[in-house]
Amino acid sequence: MTSNRSKNGTGMIEFRGVNKWFGTLNVLRDITLSVEPREVVVVCGPSGSGKSTLIRCINGLETIRDGDLVVDGQRLGDPATNMTRLRTEIGFVFQSFNLYPHKTALENVTLAPIHVRKIPRAEAEKAGRELLAKVGLADKVNAYPAQLSGGQQQRVAIARCLGMRPKIMLFDEPTSALDPEMISEVLDVMVAVAEEGMTMMVVTHEMGFARKVAQRVVFMDAGAIVESGTPDEFFSHPKTDRSRAFLSKILRH
């Protein structure tokens, strides 16, 4: 689905010939990828293929060696780019949630809006309660993370990102640390976010999610993008041996 790609080729997220090394290991190889506004891209591939590193570069949790990475019109690594400011536009959902354990669910959601966005406390709390209600946790507003299940914690983490009103949301294997029965409650929230038109990049192996909301699936192996296509193309007619081998492993059971 390339119809929504803008003519000049400047998407919300633009990788152009990006490379990254960890020591001598080439973890990202010549990545070129454009994500359009409101597009949902699922990134999959075997473990160690560089999927997480790819999305961690977008908000500067990792830095790139060479190539260009332009996010929301700002070039990363450019002295003119205020990285701290740019990060407020990018929500990041971690595999291990990373909620603040000393803060309640509501405080987790309102902390950055109050201190980073400088939104008045009352207003931030009102928005925070609405967001927690939206992710189905209206009754857990005052609970600490330790009192919540993994699925509930991840939903708070998504609400925490939404509280910043980001333009982009990045998800790094958001359901990999969850018990099976909690995966769908998190995916449902992610589907709802996608349907509201959020620009999303999601590292996941949840193929049901990909089919439901993704415009594109990107398959990575050994640091390179091997294949990219619509979920239907990718799942039904994988083009490369490596993607076929990968799919046969994750779809077998």
Add this chain to the structure above:
Amino acid sequence: MLENFSFRTIVEYLPLFGQGLVTTVWLSVLSFAGALAVGIGLAAMNLQRGRLFRIPAKAYIDAVRATPLLAQLYFLYFGLPRLGIILPELVVGILALSLNSGAYVAEIIRAGILSIPRGQVEAGVASGMTYVQRMRLVILPQAFKVTIPPLLGQAIVLVKDSALLSLIAVAELTRAGQLLASDRFMPAEGFITIAAFYLLLYYGLKGLAALSGRWLGLAGART
């Protein structure tokens, strides 16, 4: 044997012990406050990426931990006047305890900050917090909780170390025991009494540690 043990003399000297106890308490409080200030400063230096601050902090901490407190105390008490700095004994004593204990406090604080999982830092970074905001809102409140118990342990060590100040004639608790021992030749009475008072202080601090533990547990410290 016990007929030689004079409880009456102990009672007679109680006001002296009381004064000594009070002195030990407030000089320990002041010294610990000083140690916290020194420790926070050193820990902040030690956590910097740049060597400019890290190397002097590490050198200081090593120097303090590698040498006896008594040597440090004598250096300040006998050495400083030779350098033209003359301070009252009590000030020298508080200074020595602050500078000594500060090195240990610095390591406790540093360990506390480093014990906070990397994911917490990343969560703060990802939401656009500056370094100072991350420290203030995310890292320090969590580190604070894990450092309280070892800091109280260090406070107990400091109280006992303050006994060394008797050697530079500070009229604290141990000095009171020495006076009884030398005035009346009653070392058993003198030193058993101060031991009892130190035990009292120890239980006081331990109670405080238990209270703080309960309070921290209530505040949702578990992860």
